[in-house]
Amino acid sequence: MFPSWFPVFPMVSLLADITVVVHFLWILFLIFGFGFALKGSRIAYVHLGGLMFALILNALGWTCPLTHLEDYFRSLHNAPSAYSTSFIARGVEKFVYPDIPENLLRGAEIILTVLYLVVYGYWAKKVGLWRRLRGR
Numbered sequence: 001m002f003p004s005w006f007p008v009f010p011m012v013s014l015l016a017d018i019t020v021v022v023h024f025l026w027i028l029f030l031i032f033g034f035g036f037a038l039k040g041s042r043i044a045y046v047h048l049g050g051l052m053f054a055l056i057l058n059a060l061g062w063t064c065p066l067t068h069l070e071d072y073f074r075s076l077h078n079a080p081s082a083y084s085t086s087f088i089a090r091g092v093e094k095f096v097y098p099d100i101p102e103n104l105l106r107g108a109e110i111i112l113t114v115l116y117l118v119v120y121g122y123w124a125k126k127v128g129l130w131r132r133l134r135g136r
Contacts, residue, residue, distance in 0.1 A: 016073035023066040024092045030054055034116060037123060048120060055113040058106045 033047030057064060098105065 012076045016070050019070040023096050051113050051116050058109045
């Protein structure tokens, strides 16, 4: 599918491992990022945007762009050894790509995202954000 650039660019497997770790950190941010909203941080807007993005991806059945990027890096790397990833990346991959049926996983992700959005709406009402937005 893609030409092998491994002789030209030997860091491709490292880039794939870094992509898996970034994907893991993004998932953690989506799970625990509501804390930024509770503290009044502007990072909460990034979290809210990420939740909306995750909802769209899961509702339409699309794959995360980070997964595509990792697959691309893996396709460029024809590993001659038995292990194509590092030890840490193999452990993180079990969290990022759990062995759960896709329909069940997508349904759980949609329910969790909608729950977060409901909590955001309740929190915005509690702090008076809706009143301030209507007043503008």
